[in-house]
Amino acid sequence: MSQVEAPTQAFIAGSWLETGRTFEVRTPIDRQVIAQVADCGPEEARRAADAAVEAFAAWKQATAYERAAVLRRWYELMMQHAEGLARTMTLEMGKPLREARAEVRYAAGFVEWYAEEAKRVYGEVVPSQFPHKRLLALKQPVGPVFAITPWNFPAAMITRKAAPALAAGCTVILKPAEQSPLTALYLAKLWEEAGGPPGTLQVLPAQDPVPLSEVLISDERIRKLTFTGSTEVGKLLYEKAARTMKRVSLELGGHAPFLIFEDADIEKAVEQAMIAKFRNIGQSCVAANRLYVHARIKDAFAEAYAARVRRMKVGNPLEEDTEVGPLVDERALEKVQAHVEDARKRGARVVAGGQVEGLTFHPTVLVDVAPEARILQEETFGPVAPILAFEDESEAIQYANRAPYGLAAYVWTRDLSRAWRVAEALEYGIVGVNDGVPSTPQAPFGGMKYSGVGREGGKWGLEEFLEVKYVSMALP
Numbered sequence: 139m140s141q142v143e144a145p146t147q148a149f150i151a152g153s154w155l156e157t158g159r160t161f162e163v164r165t166p167i168d169r170q171v172i173a174q175v176a177d178c179g180p181e182e183a184r185r186a187a188d189a190a191v192e193a194f195a196a197w198k199q200a201t202a203y204e205r206a207a208v209l210r211r212w213y214e215l216m217m218q219h220a221e222g223l224a225r226t227m228t229l230e231m232g233k234p235l236r237e238a239r240a241e242v243r244y245a246a247g248f249v250e251w252y253a254e255e256a257k258r259v260y261g262e263v264v265p266s267q268f269p270h271k272r273l274l275a276l277k278q279p280v281g282p283v284f285a286i287t288p289w290n291f292p293a294a295m296i297t298r299k300a301a302p303a304l305a306a307g308c309t310v311i312l313k314p315a316e317q318s319p320l321t322a323l324y325l326a327k328l329w330e331e332a333g334g335p336p337g338t339l340q341v342l343p344a345q346d347p348v349p350l351s352e353v354l355i356s357d358e359r360i361r362k363l364t365f366t367g368s369t370e371v372g373k374l375l376y377e378k379a380a381r382t383m384k385r386v387s388l389e390l391g392g393h394a395p396f397l398i399f400e401d402a403d404i405e406k407a408v409e410q411a412m413i414a415k416f417r418n419i420g421q422s423c424v425a426a427n428r429l430y431v432h433a434r435i436k437d438a439f440a441e442a443y444a445a446r447v448r449r450m451k452v453g454n455p456l457e458e459d460t461e462v463g464p465l466v467d468e469r470a471l472e473k474v475q476a477h478v479e480d481a482r483k484r485g486a487r488v489v490a491g492g493q494v495e496g497l498t499f500h501p502t503v504l505v506d507v508a509p510e511a512r513i514l515q516e517e518t519f520g521p522v523a524p525i526l527a528f529e530d531e532s533e534a535i536q537y538a539n540r541a542p543y544g545l546a547a548y549v550w551t552r553d554l555s556r557a558w559r560v561a562e563a564l565e566y567g568i569v570g571v572n573d574g575v576p577s578t579p580q581a582p583f584g585g586m587k588y589s590g591v592g593r594e595g596g597k598w599g600l601e602e603f604l605e606v607k608y609v610s611m612a613l614p
Contacts, residue, residue, distance in 0.1 A: 142320055146320075146323065148178050149340055150186050151340065155176065155182075161345035163319065166232035175323075178342040186311045190311050194309045202257045202259060206305070216249060223324055226321050227318070227321050230320050231290070231317055231318045232455050233463070234461060237417065241291060241294050244577075250579075259277050261274060262275040273608070273609070273611075274608070275608055275609075278605050280308060280603050282308065282311065282359060282361060283360070283363075284364075287314050292320075293321050295366050296322055298579075302594070304334075308603050310339050312340065317467060322343070356378070356381070363379045387584075387590075387594065387602050392427075392543050392546055394414070394566075395430055395538035396428065396547075398429065398439060399531070400434045409446075411523075411548070411574065417574075419462055420521040428514060430537050431527060443503060447502075462498065465520060471520075474520030474521070477518045478504070481507050484508035484511050489503050501521040544566045544589045546585070547570075550572055551571075582596050
């Protein structure tokens with residue numbers, strides 16, 4: 139029996155189905171089982187593909203206003219169920235409850251935005267050099283979509299993909315992360331209540347995603363793959379999707395630098411760097427993984443930052459004042475511990491945090507970190523902030539761009555000219571200037587280099603699910 143409000147069956151072709159197999163969902167709070175969830179495999183994948191193809195024929199013919207109305211109802215239901223969704227997220231992946239509430243609003247924001255944008259998929263008339271011809275560019279939905287989402291933002295990563303796809307007229311088969319399937323099933327329940335037609339949005343939980351994914355990626359009828367996750371898995375999916383020439387969007391790993399220049403307001407820079415680093419316990423692809431501070435203010439910043447970190451409330455994520463709760467599972471904890479231990483062996487000093495309680499790793503600040511330390515080479519995905527010094531603007535940009543990733547970067551300066559120079563020089567898809575939380579539904583989200591291809595959010599996210607068709611019409 140589930141301890142949350144979400145269904146536990148698979149949602150296929152508009153029906154809630156048992157699969158004959160289940161897997162456990164354990165809360166990171168105390169590792170207790172909170173639900174037994176349907177475990178889908180190749181058979182369920184084939185059924186979902188058939189349903190998505192059948193539903194697409196009708197959904198793409200629905201008017202933009204009809205699709206917008208369903209999306210709007212979905213948004214309203216999400217807001218009505220905000221507390222239930224937030225509690226579900228906290229239970230299944232450990233996000234502090236007040237952050238989970240904020241994620242519900244953020245996730246619903248994508249649905250609200252695309253409910254409006256569904257009515258703004260415009261074509262174009264292209265001037266012709268021939269008086270008897272009319273040239274048109276039309277936009278049409280790409281087709282059924284296979285979406286794979288991660289556990290760290292269990293609601294927002296779904297709506298950021300599903301809302302634009304559904305607005306465009308596509309149907310969506312969703313494979314949520316095995317750590318957090320309940321939020322996805324809850325959202326599917328609300329889509330059903332909003333009047334979403336059978337087969338337009340389907341959710342297939344799976345403990346082992348590979349057999350299910352193989353079926354859908356190899357199916358030529360599935361025309362789009364959208365994935366958020368690690369760069370390693372993204373590369374494999376990219377290669378497999380190429381075999382059926384699918385459209386692909388990949389939002390992959392990040393290793394975000396945060397550059398703090400000598401003219402910074404240290405108090406304000408500390409607060410923005412706190413948000414950029416410790417939101418979601420550092421389990422974010424846009425989390426600030428490397429804090430580069432001008433040598434002139436590095437010690438003052440490190441002291442103020444460490445003092446603020448020590449004041450963070452660590453505890454049960456269901457309690458209202460908790461800022462840091464448990465990491466999602468043992469594997470996540472082991473990686474954070476390994477990165478800190480490696481840095482310490484290479485000479486780094488822990489100036490705040492470092493304690494471990496269960497799956498909770500206390501927020502930690504490191505100084506004197508060696509350039510070859512793993513924490514400067516790999517994405518930590520946890521609450522650890524290494525602070526390093528730079529001497530000038532050129533060196534800061536060099537350090538920031540050294541990573542093979544290019545998702546998000548942050549800059550703190552009061553110099554307007556420098557803000558423009560650095561923002562333009564950083565090889566990242568997202569740059570927050572004096573802003574630790576730049577993401578918003580109406581703006582593009584995505585990276586360069588090994589951080590992926592394509593964009594989510596805003597008009598750019600909608601275009602990922604549209605094909606352009608050219609029509610040349612000669613007048614008889």
